[in-house]
Amino acid sequence: MPTATSKLHGRAGELKVIDRQLAEARSGRSSALVIRGETGIGKSTLLAHAEQAAADLSVLRGSGIESETNLPFAGLHLLLRTVLDRVEELPAPHAKALHRAFGACGDAEERGGDRFAVGLAVLALLRELTEAAPVLVVVDDAHWLDRGSAEALLFAARRLPARGVTMLFAARDLYAPPFPAQGIEELRLTGLDPAAAGELLAECADDLPPPRREDVVREARGNPLALIEIAAANREGRQGRQSTEVAPHNRVLHSFAERIAVLPETTRTMILVAAADGTCDTGTVLAAGALLGASLDDLRVAEDAQLLTFTDNCLVFRHPLMRTAAYRTVPMAHRIRAHKALADVLDSPDEVDRKAWHLAAASTGHDEDVAKALESSAEHARARGGYAAVAAAYEQAAALSPLRDDRGRRLSAAARAAADAGQLDHARNLAYQATTQLTDPLELSLAAMIHATLAEDDNNPLEAHYILSRAAERVAEREPELAGRLLFWAAGSASVGDDLPAVERTAELAEKLGVSGTSRIRALATVSGGKVSESIHALRQLVSGETLFTDCVDHPLALRGRTTLASWxxxxxxxxxxGTLAIEVTTDSRAGAAMGVLPKALAVLAKTQLHLGRHKDALASASEGMRIADDIGQQQSRAALAGVLAHLAAIEGKEAEVERLTSEAPAQAAMAARTLLDLGLGRHDAVIDRLDRLGGEFEGLHSLALVPDLVEAAVKARRPELARRQLDRYVTWAEQTGRPWAKAVASRCGALLGEEPLFEEAVRLHLAEQGRPFERARTELLYGEWLRRARRKEQARTQLRSALAIFERLGALPWIERARTELRAAGRPADAGQPATRSTDLERMLTPQELRIARLAAQGLTNRDIGTRMYLSPRTVGYHLYKTYPKLGISSRGELAKLGLAR
Ligand SMILES: Nc1ncnc2c1ncn2[C@@H]1O[C@H](COP(=O)(O)OP(=O)(O)OP(=O)(O)O)[C@@H](O)[C@H]1O
Ligand SMILES: [Mg+2]
Structure with a gap:
């Protein structure tokens, strides 16, 4: 096997690529590379040289191991073994994800944690490690990584932190499972050039006569292992001249097979058993070999023939391809015999999983007992969070199941696990197959739900709608309750997909099938229809009823349902x-490492914080949501978060930012942000033009938020008639919701359209609750303007001062300008805003991150708890917190509590 000291021939170009990457890491940039090529071409050798060239970097060295491809997270554990003590320094959810992955969690029943959790934890750990030095990660034989480790490492490789990390993977092309690594740069190794090949041969076979050497170079086509192996075979006179048509790796395989073929039969049996086992467990191999008539002597013969070797008490093939040769070049009946013998001798309770796999490999048809054994092996793998291994075991169990429903149920479990392991396409395929097999209504519904969730995650809500509707039809007669739930979700998906007729059709289908909960489905259709009065009634019915899947066994699905509830x-x-619900959901998602739900929940939370005037909190939530959505590729949530950020930027008058963010936001949110920006900057015609162009599409509950802006712009542009029709809808909505702030805004609009006494009513309503401060300030500004024109300057100043103070606190620049101009016109110097309260003053001094930390610390949370909530390490929390003290003029945590930040 190669070592860092073996002399390297050729490979100048490849070494340059690697050197460049290392240099990048040293200068603080990150990169990843997969080195690919056939067996023996020199991948491991190149990795060893990369390591040698990186003496000044921290190096993490790991490798896929053939016998451990089904052991969840074995590869990751091996890679991180030298830095495991650093895991404790990570924020709790990350530390927990890794502990669970490595089987150190104790509680096998513990749920939660989705397919992103371990990958995000690896990223966090790499970020942490780069603080000391640039990091080189080397993963050899990546094709043999267990799926969980592979997914987590590739996840990290695609999103490497800004600071210097270089990841190098080596993967073999043939005689190995595939290692797809989309989006990661590739370096393909081909044969050494003739000069380098000649040098290598001169070094390892200088006793061969020169004409034979030339033959060897030609035959090996620059493959170093083939050069060495063919030269040895020549020397031993094992073979004559071979055709150069045979690929070098096949040549090597062939040569290994020949080496085995000349051995005695019992030795070949022993070698086959070792190859079939593949775990290096000498005792088991010997016992199974004995069942087939082989003995310890045979192991010795194999060792003498340079095929097997003992290292660290472990029996391994000298080259992995020897194992391939030993296993693949014998008849299937022999392989089955070997697996059966292994299964027969594996009798201890901690070997049940291995036994199950051997039984499966020995099965030739359906076998329920073996399927059951594999099923329990799957559940063992689940306890370690090894979803890929769970999926593989269930899939195999399904293939062996004699009964259709058992097959379907196992396929469905495989689909769920494959989805958790990030194998999304495979998961969808499995889920689909499951639905074709299942007849049991509950199992069928579960499979459809998994299938639909996958479709939704892939931004395809209408496919989810279709899947759920079809499943509901199939189970409606036997399980009307279940069918009702499926259709409720189907209607929700159709509404997310903006297919309003489909929502309506779903409600009709529910009525036709007579499923349970029809009225809730009808309510959803009503909300989607967007008729204000009916919608509010329907929404009330929805929020007061039992929520979609909150009681569901599937934790992430329940979190999703609660997120929808928050948005209602x-x-x-x-x-x-x-806001309260969104905070609960984000906290639970973090605690359970359900990363997939977080961006959605953070979007709702950020929007709420924005409405409540807590702009820095909103900025922090939305930015965190964006980062995770980017990391896990959730386009839809990302767009929603961009919408919230665009709204924030619009209030603050940041034109370029609004431009940038609205190009990423959903249409409605983009429209609202651009409208608000134009309004703040006094571009009333632009507002009117935009909303006028909407014409008949100015419908639906979401569009209501635009009405007050339209009213204000229309009145200022002296075209009030444009806004009257829309106002009626808004007033109805405000009345029906009963929210004081909404009624206040409705009154303000009425006042602008000529019913001036309503201004007073509006101000009174705003003061009745802590509602939406930005709206309150807008009301006060408009009222102040009106009072000034009515020559009631003293009263005008009172309103304007209050408005200015709020706008200042919110950093709403265009609005600050407007309030100041009005105040001056009302006979007051521009800086005469009311003093803000102490806590809002303080809030202005802190960054959004510091503010969030300070608030939580003021509530009495420890650094560790804060870290858990914010996905930061306790140390980082401490760092930010201590930075806030001088800004706040305090010196201890105790004083923090007195500043009124704890809300
Ligand atoms: N450039 C080189 N110069 C000298 N010897 C080399 C070179 N490349 C590879 N070798 C030798 O060839 C043999 C095979 O190389 P190596 O193990 O790196 O191949 P590999 O691509 O990792 O193969 P596998 O896919 O089987 O892991 C080793 O003995 C190694 O020392
Ligand atoms: Mg190798």
């Missing part, structure tokens, strides 16, 4: 309820 509260204008 938001549509009802109930920011407090939406």
């Amino acid at each position: 509260y938001s549509l009802l204008g109930d920011d407090a309820a939406a």
Whole structure:
């Protein structure tokens, strides 16, 4: 096997690529590379030289191991073994994800943790390690990594932190499982050039006569292992001249097979058993070999023939391809015999999983007993969070199941696990197959739900709608309750996909099938229809009823349902309820490492914080959500978060940012942000033009938020008639929600359209609750303007001062300008805003991150708890917290509590 000291021939170009990457890491940049090529071409050798050239970097060295491809996270554990003590320094959810992956969690029943959790934890660990020095990660034989480790490492490789990390993977092309690594740069190794090949041969076979050497170079086509192996075979006179048509790696395989073929039969049996076992467990191999008539002597013969070797008490093939040759070049009946013998001798309770796999490999048809054994092996793998191994075991169990429903159920479990392991396409295929096999209504519904979740995650809500509707039809007669749930979700998916007729059709289907919960499905259709009065009634029905899947066994699905519930509260204008629920969901998602739900929940939370005037909190939530959505590729949530950030930027008058963010946001949110920006900057015609162009499409509950802006712009542009029709809808909505802030805004709009006494009513309503401060300030500004024109300057100043103070606190620059101009016109110097409260003053001094930390610390949370909530290490929390003290003029945590930040 190659070592860092073996002399390297040729490979100048390849070494240059690697040197460049190392240099990048030293200068603080990151990169990843997969080195590919056939067996023996020199991948491991190149990795060894990369390591040698990286003496000044921290090196993490790992490797896929053939016998461990089904052991969840074995590869990752090997790679991280030298830095495991650093795991404790990570934020709790990351540390927990790694502990669970490495089987150190104790509680096998513990749920939660999705396919992103381990990958994100690896990223966090790499970030942490780069603080000391650039990092080189070397993973040899990546094709043999267990799927969990492979997914986690590739996840990290695609999103490497800005600071210097270089990841090098080596993967073999043939005689090995594939190692697809989309999006990662590739370096393909081909044969050494003739000069380098000649040098290598001169070094390893200088006794061969020169004409034979030339033959060897030609035959080996620059493959170093083939050069060495063919030269040896020549020397031993094992073979004559071979055709150069045979590929070098096949040549090597052939040569290994020949070496085995000349050995005695019992020795060949022993070698086959060792190859079939593949775990290096000498005792088991000997016992199984004995069942087939082989003995310890045979192991000795194999060792003398340079095929097997003992290292660290472990029996291994000298070259992995020897194992391939030993296993693949014998008849299937022999292989089955070997696996059966291994299964027969594996009798201890901790060997049940291995036994199950051997039984499976020895099965030739359906076998329920073996399927059951594999099923329990799958559950053992699950306890370690090894979803890929779970999927593989269930899939195999399904293939062996004699009964259709058992097959379907196992396929469905395989689909769920494959999805958790990030094998999304495979998972969808398995889920689809499961639905074709299943007849049991509950199992069929579960399979459809998994299938639908996958479709939704892939930004395809209408496919989810279709899957769920079809499943509901199939189970409706036997399980009307279940069918009702499926159709409720189907309607929700159709509404997310903006297919309103499909929502309506789903409600009709529910009525036709007579499923349970029809009225809730009808309510959803009503909300999607967007008729204000009916919608509010329907929303109330939805939020008061039992929520979609909150009681569901599937934790992430329940979290998703609660996120939807929070967004319904938001549509009802109930920011407090939406906010409380969104905080609960984000906390639970973090605790359970359900990363997939976090961006969605953070989007709802950020929007609520924005409404409540907590802009820095909103910025922090939305930015965190964006980072995770980017990391896990969730386009839809990313767009929603961009919408919130665009809205924030619009309030603050940041034109370029609004431009950039609205190009990524959903249409409605983009429209709202651009409108608000134009309004703040006094571009009333632009507002009117834009909303006028909408014409008949100015419908639906979401569009209501635009109405107050349209009213204000239309009145300022002296075209009030444009806004009257829309106002009626808004007033109805405000009345029906019963929210004081909403009624206040409705009154303000009425006042602008000529019913001036309503201004007073509006201000009174705003003061009745802590509602939406930005809206309150807008009301006060408009009222102040009106009062000034009515020559009631003193009263005008009171309103304007209050408005200015709020705008200042929110950093709403265009609006600050407007309020100041009005104040000057009302006979008051521009800097005369009311003093802000102490806590809001303090809030202005801190960055959004510091503010979040300070708030949580003020509530009495420890650095570790804060870290858990914010996905930071406790040390980073401490660092930010201590930075805030001088800014706040305090010196201890105790004083923090007195500043009024704890809300
Ligand atoms: N450039 C080289 N100069 C000298 N010897 C080399 C060179 N490349 C490879 N070798 C030798 O060839 C043999 C095979 O190389 P290596 O193990 O690196 O191949 P590999 O691509 O990792 O193969 P596998 O896919 O089987 O792991 C080793 O004995 C190694 O020392
Ligand atoms: Mg190798």
